[in-house]
Amino acid sequence: MIKKLYIIYCLPVLLLAGQICTAQQASSPYKKGMVVCAYPDAAKVGVDIMKKGGNAIDAAVAVQFALAVVHPTAGNIGGGGFMVYRAADGKINTLDYREKAPSAAKENMYQDACGNVIKGMSLTTHLASGVPGSVDGMFEAHKKYGKLKWADLVQPAVDLAAKGFIITERLAASLNGTRAEFMRLNPGKHYFIKDSLWKKGDILKQEDLAHTLSLIRDRGRDGFYSGDVAAKLVAEMQAGKGIITAEDLKNYHSVWRTPVIGKYKSYKIITMPPPSSGGIALLQLLHSVEKYPLSRYGHNRDSSVQLMVEAERRVYADRSKYLGDPDFYNVPVDSLLKPAYIDTRMSNFTFAHATPSSEVSSGTFVGYESDQTTHFSIVDKQGAAVSITTTLNGSFGSKIVVGGAGFLLNNEMDDFSSKPGVPNMYGLIGGKANSIQPNKRMLSSMTPTIIEKGGKLFMVVGTPGGSTIITSVFQVVMNVLEYKQNMQEAVGSKRFHHQWLPDEVAVERGALTDDVIQVLEQKxxxxxxxGSVGRVDAILIHPDGSLEGGADPRGDDSISGW
Structure with a gap:
């Protein structure tokens, strides 16, 4: 019998161009621009920026800062992320603003004297935080591609923090569910808590965060990485025995990287390179299943599920050994993406039975030297597109707020391998490629992706979800390309996930029929x-240029367009 772990029920409500609609309704055919993101207020901010003449990058900057206010579970200025960008003329670029290990970080910093990993140290302590990259990332994106004034892009977030915004039932539940941890980890502070429990319709004001955002508005990058905010962050670190220093903040810089590009049939896939593992893994998955008739097998049927699970098993085994920060480790990108190599990895796949993960290790090739995040997708009226996934790692990050500055610290250090072979909070196994080193970026599963068809923009997609990010994007892409679902159907369809270890397939309730479950268990x-797997936000571009959004019904995710 299928084993029950935990179930989360969601009743979706989406904001669509100022109107409320259910997630089951497809979005209207807007042509001038669209934002799909995790919270309605932030989606509206992005569209308003485009209405004022801003482009997709301008909207992305505004949405990033707005989410830091209205979506504190994952939106952030104390975390980091990845951006995939496609200009209206087809030129592409990717920006890595992933957090970095502090300069005082050590490979065994989460181990005791006997070499055992100390539970919780990489999750809910000041030592759990990497050097934040979000503000620098947005500043660099705006400097290279932005059109409107920086201050005009940050101001909406300042207003939301200072004046407050109406919280949803889901956010109220999240704040209430984390209340005890906020109090335990923030003695003497009162962020995100009040005398009574939060309820839908309450107003959440964040005065300290508003002040921090106003400094970023006025001083740009320097408003965060130096001056008052930096001093408060360093003071917070010192009070909690953390190791981020003023020099770490001063020396942080995001990096423009060459996109990873692949093909799936007639589609061009543009996605994120390392230190994100998502792009390489997605391309490996797509090639692994390309020669099989998935559309004939049917959506979430036993043959299609089995094929996709076996591809995932092999890809996540490769991820464990080969993926890490390319500035510190020789990631064999070309070898991992060679069709012949991927074909070899799938050569022992059979529909007759499951391949035990104990019999699947990472592949070999010549020349090799040995679940909180948020996503948003944007398309502007010129046809430029931005796909951004940004994170604090766990829900509300480390749950530690910088005193006087009002923003949450990330717990991204858990995404490193605290010790080879020991799983992180998402159950992912890592090794040398993702070991902790000073100033190194931790490996990520984030998979912001843009797809072209016939040289034209076709889809913008991505999701939060920790280790399930890669498989969620994979399934949504297959839902559109192979199963011909519309964007909202593709995003809302139930999902499943396999990541090599542990050797089990996680299944959303209702994703598989009883007969499919029986066949797979017999094999x-x-x-x-x-509970929910991912929260995908995506945009599909039709041949006539109209935009169709898909906002995940698993959250407060919303579509706003014009």
């Missing part, structure tokens, strides 16, 4: 029921 697959 040796261990299926476990879990």
């Amino acid at each position: 040796g697959y261990k299926l476990v029921t879990r």
Whole structure:
């Protein structure tokens, strides 16, 4: 029988161009611009920026800062992320503003004297935080591609923080559910808590965060990485025995990287290179299943699920060994993406039975030297597109707020391998490629992606979800390309996930029929029921240029267009 883990029920409501609609309704055919993101207020901010003459990058900057206010579970200025950008003329670029390990970080910093990993140290302590990259990332994106004034892009977030915004039932529940941890980890502070429990319709004001954002508005990058905000962050570190210093903040810089590009049939896939593992993994998955008739097998049927799970098993095994920060480790990108190599990895796949993960290790080739995040997709009226996934790692990050500055610290250090072979909070196994080193970026599963068809913009897609990010994007892309679902259907369809270890397939309730479950279990697959898998926000571009949004019904995710 399928094992029950935990279930989360969601009743979706989306904001669509100022109107409320259910997630089951497809978005209207807007042509001038669209934002799909995790919270309605932030989606509206992005569209308003485009209405004022801003481009997709301008909107992305505004949405990033707005989410830091209205979506504190994952939106942030104390975290980092990745951006995939496609200009209206087809030129592409990717920006890595992932957090970095502080200069005093050590490979064994989360181990005791006996070499055992100390539970919780990389999650809910001041030592859990990497040097934040979000503000620098947005500043660099704006400097290179922005059109409107920087201050005009940050001001909406300042207003939301200072004046407050109406919280949803879901955010109220999240704040209430984290209340005890906020109090325990922030003695003497009162951020995100009040005398009574939060409820839908309450106003959340964040005065300290508004002040921090106003400094960023007025001083740009320097408003965060030096001066008052930096001093408060360093003071917070010193009070909690953290190791981020003023020099770490001063020396942080995001990096423009060459996109990873691949093909799936007639589609061009543009996605994120390392230190994101998502782009390489997505391209490996797509090639692994390309020669099989998935559309004939059917959506979430036993043959299609089995094929996709076996591809995921092999890809996540490769991820464990080969993926890390390319500035510190020789990531064999070309070898991992060679069709012949991927074909070899799938050569022992059979529909007759499951391949035990104990029999699947990372592949070999000549020349090799040895679940909180948020996503938003944007398209402007010129046809430029931005796909951004940004994160604090866990829900509300480390749950530690910088005193006097009002923003949450990330717990991204957990994305490193605290010790080879020991899983992180998402159950992912890592090794030398993702070991902790000073100033190194930790490996990520974030998979912001843009797809072209016939040389034209076709889809903008991405999701939060920790280790499930890669498989969620994979399934949504397949839902559109192979199963011909519209964007909202593709995003809302139930999903499943496999990541090599543990050797089990996580399945959303209702994703598979009883007969499919029976067939898979008879073939040796261990299926476990879990709550939501990912929260995909995506945009589909039709041949006539109209935009169709897909906002995930698993959250407060919203579509705003014009």
